[in-house]
Amino acid sequence: MDFVESLLDAWPQLWSGIQITLKLSLGGAALGMVVAAVLGLAAITRSAVLRVTARVFVEFFRGTSLVVQLFWLFYVMPQLGVRLDAITCGILALGLNYGAYGAEVVRGSLNAVPKGQWETTTALSMSWFTTVRRVIWPQAWALMLPGLNNLMVMLVKGTSVAYMITLFDLTYVTTDHLRRTEGTWFAFGLAFVLYYLIALGFSSLLRLLERRAQRRLGLRPSKAATARATAEAVA
Amino acid sequence: MPTDTSPELSPDPARRAATGDAAGASHGIRFEDVVKRFGRTTVLNDLNFHVEKGERVTLIGPSGSGKTTILRLLMTLERLTDGYIYIDGEPLTHTKRGNRRVELREREINRTRKRIGMVFQQFNLFPNMSVVENITEAPVHVLGKPKEEARAEAVALLEQVGLADKADMHPMQLSGGQQQRVAIARALAMNPEILLLDEVTSALDPELVGDVLEVLREVARTTNITMLIVTHEMQFARDVSNRVLMFDEGRIIEEAAPDVMFTNPQNERTQQFLQAVL
Amino acid sequence: MTDFTWSWPDAAEALPTLLEAFFTVTLLITVLGSLIAAVVGLVWAIALRELPRPLSAALGWVLDVVRMTPLPLQAFFVYYTFTSIDVLTIGIVVIGLHYSTYMAESYRAGIESIRPGQWEAATALSLPRTRTWRAVIMPQALRATVPSLGNWAIAMFKDTPFLLVIGVVEMVTAAREYGGANFTYVEAFTIAGLIFLAASYPTAVLMRRLENKLAY
Numbered sequence: 001m002d003f004v005e006s007l008l009d010a011w012p013q014l015w016s017g018i019q020i021t022l023k024l025s026l027g028g029a030a031l032g033m034v035v036a037a038v039l040g041l042a043a044i045t046r047s048a049v050l051r052v053t054a055r056v057f058v059e060f061f062r063g064t065s066l067v068v069q070l071f072w073l074f075y076v077m078p079q080l081g082v083r084l085d086a087i088t089c090g091i092l093a094l095g096l097n098y099g100a101y102g103a104e105v106v107r108g109s110l111n112a113v114p115k116g117q118w119e120t121t122t123a124l125s126m127s128w129f130t131t132v133r134r135v136i137w138p139q140a141w142a143l144m145l146p147g148l149n150n151l152m153v154m155l156v157k158g159t160s161v162a163y164m165i166t167l168f169d170l171t172y173v174t175t176d177h178l179r180r181t182e183g184t185w186f187a188f189g190l191a192f193v194l195y196y197l198i199a200l201g202f203s204s205l206l207r208l209l210e211r212r213a214q215r216r217l218g219l220r221p222s223k224a225a226t227a228r229a230t231a232e233a234v235a
Numbered sequence: 236m237p238t239d240t241s242p243e244l245s246p247d248p249a250r251r252a253a254t255g256d257a258a259g260a261s262h263g264i265r266f267e268d269v270v271k272r273f274g275r276t277t278v279l280n281d282l283n284f285h286v287e288k289g290e291r292v293t294l295i296g297p298s299g300s301g302k303t304t305i306l307r308l309l310m311t312l313e314r315l316t317d318g319y320i321y322i323d324g325e326p327l328t329h330t331k332r333g334n335r336r337v338e339l340r341e342r343e344i345n346r347t348r349k350r351i352g353m354v355f356q357q358f359n360l361f362p363n364m365s366v367v368e369n370i371t372e373a374p375v376h377v378l379g380k381p382k383e384e385a386r387a388e389a390v391a392l393l394e395q396v397g398l399a400d401k402a403d404m405h406p407m408q409l410s411g412g413q414q415q416r417v418a419i420a421r422a423l424a425m426n427p428e429i430l431l432l433d434e435v436t437s438a439l440d441p442e443l444v445g446d447v448l449e450v451l452r453e454v455a456r457t458t459n460i461t462m463l464i465v466t467h468e469m470q471f472a473r474d475v476s477n478r479v480l481m482f483d484e485g486r487i488i489e490e491a492a493p494d495v496m497f498t499n500p501q502n503e504r505t506q507q508f509l510q511a512v513l
Numbered sequence: 514m515t516d517f518t519w520s521w522p523d524a525a526e527a528l529p530t531l532l533e534a535f536f537t538v539t540l541l542i543t544v545l546g547s548l549i550a551a552v553v554g555l556v557w558a559i560a561l562r563e564l565p566r567p568l569s570a571a572l573g574w575v576l577d578v579v580r581m582t583p584l585p586l587q588a589f590f591v592y593y594t595f596t597s598i599d600v601l602t603i604g605i606v607v608i609g610l611h612y613s614t615y616m617a618e619s620y621r622a623g624i625e626s627i628r629p630g631q632w633e634a635a636t637a638l639s640l641p642r643t644r645t646w647r648a649v650i651m652p653q654a655l656r657a658t659v660p661s662l663g664n665w666a667i668a669m670f671k672d673t674p675f676l677l678v679i680g681v682v683e684m685v686t687a688a689r690e691y692g693g694a695n696f697t698y699v700e701a702f703t704i705a706g707l708i709f710l711a712a713s714y715p716t717a718v719l720m721r722r723l724e725n726k727l728a729y
Contacts, residue, residue, distance in 0.1 A: 068705050
């Protein structure tokens with residue numbers, strides 16, 4: 001009961017910390033997905049200019065380290081006259097950095113779709129855009145989800161950079177507040193569990209999306225078929 | 236080595252029986268009440284059979300009939316669900332203690348397993364070692380042979396299989412048939428009493444099959460090794476076997492000498508199978 | 514109304530400070546951390562395969578938690594628990610253990626990519642378990658795994674700034690301090706970013722080439 005009491009005492013602070021972490025996670029993921037899709041698609045266009053530009057962007061944001069990007073946005077942008085609030089900095093840095101990694105996953109998945117699919121659409125005189133939208137992307141989607149899943153988990157972990165720009169996220173609340181009031185083991189134990197659950201939550205959601213995508217492609221029997229087979233097996 | 240003319244190894248079952256294969260003599264291999272289940276599928280159900288020392292037995296039958304499972308159980312690649320296997324009278328993986336069925340310890344299993352060797356359909360040579368290293372690996376690290384002695388024996392074996400000049404090459408540089416011959420040499424390097432051959436030519440291009448079978452015929456001719464063969468090469472089976480066992484759904488449905496089995500099978504299922512295959 | 518002009522002299526002045534931090538701290542952490550991660554990661558991978566079911570499941574779960582929770586949090590935890598150890602050592606050990614969980618996954622994938630026939634051939638020859646690992650499995654698995662390990666080392670390199678939270682003065686912290694003291698945030702952080710890029714991009718390209726060369 002001691003534990004429950006401590007938990008209830010700590011909850012208000014904890015909750016505000018979790019909220020910040022979730023905001024960064026969701027914002028970063030949304031931006032990241034857009035960046036990944038745009039750069040990933042650009043990497044497979046027929047225009048060499050677009051491909052090279054995409055490549056440069058990707059290698060730049062992958063190679064220059066998340067924290068540097070974050071500090072650039074937080075410390076340098078003001079000197080260019082652009083004042084961004086801390087949470088915007090966080091979301092931008094996370095989105096651009098993980099988006100660049102995501103672009104590689106997207107590109108790899110788009111390339112993994114059999115060449116025959118492209119050839120068929122040429123024979124049907126479909127435009128590049130229509131081909132990608134209706135044929136290639138839906139197939140690539142199922143392939144890219146596991147990779148994106150891993151990146152999502154890393155992004156959730158990455159939200160702890162918030163600490164460095166004094167955002168009161170879960171890491172901050174744990175180390176600067178909870179530890180003092182409730183003790184190291186309680187505070188960190190709780191924080192590890194919470195982060196784990198948040199990461200697991202997103203991961204499970206993405207795995208669900210993956211299964212749905214596979215079903216649509218016929219790579220997995222439909223739910224109805226699975227249910228029927230199970231019923232027959234146990235009958 | 237001189238070929239054996241003793242009655243125990245005669246292809247004629249009547250003659251063999253006459254030697255008194257009763258309580259005293261132990262069989263080379265004996266399966267007693269063997270059951271093997273994979274999940275909910277029962278592949279072998281109360282299987283009882285034996286193989287004499289030095290006998291050459293071919294197992295035929297449709298896929299899923301259990302013949303490969305028998306080889307894999309002997310090589311301890313699968314574990315028995317129930318029943319016992321005896322090698323020369325000694326239990327392989329399980330034994331009776333009182334009226335309980337007990338699994339043997341790894342060390343005891345190993346002692347008996349060392350007498351058995353296997354050649355696989357997919358050769359399974361170690362790609363990170365040269366041909367000679369593949370062959371000397373087990374003799375050096377299991378039998379404790381000194382490296383030079385093992386290498387000399389390996390080279391001799393390679394000569395027998397016609398690949399002495401490939402000794403220091405790597406498996407990836409050899410053809411399928413050559414790899415399989417190396418695999419045979421690797422198995423023979425351990426001086427096994429029993430050799431298990433699991434569809435050893437099924438993965439080979441047709442032109443390479445002949446060389447491999449010739450090597451195996453030579454092994455059959457010049458040694459006393461008990462051989463258990465699963466194959467689709469019926470001519471080879473006829474040339475080499477003392478006995479052919481026809482399997483279907485985990486049971487032996489017919490057993491005869493190769494000449495009899497292939498020209499005049501009694502069981503209808505056997506007839507169907509052989510018609511489709513021959 | 515921007516106050517921004519890039520100053521090459523300022524950039525040049527910042528460089529030595531940043532390079533010093535890069536070599537004495539960032540690179541040191543990366544090298545030692547990678548060694549820890551590579552060795553410990555292999556231990557995890559073998560343990561996960563060889564331990565009896567309940568133990569390996571428990572280990573797997575612990576490794577999952579370490580892999581999926583933030584590095585700064587783990588650094589803080591060790592920092593506040595082992596108060597007498599210096600921050601650099603804590604940083605190296607924590608980042609090493611954190612990444613050992615990722616490298617364990619790489620090893621696991623490498624080991625599982627080996628055809629079952631290899632294990633079976635070893636059994637057919639009655640090779641002892643340890644010899645099978647040493648002579649047959651690991652040499653083949655490592656070929657598949659080394660490029661992946663290299664990529665994780667690069668990732669670790671880019672994650673070293675996370676350790677600034679416990680006071681490790683690596684390159685980005687040095688940039689922040691220098692930039693703050695000299696009003697040259699732009700130059701300091703840009704140089705820091707470029708040093709990261711210059712170090713990680715060629716290495717990543719090398720890893721990609723290595724991967725193609727090592728495929729059996």
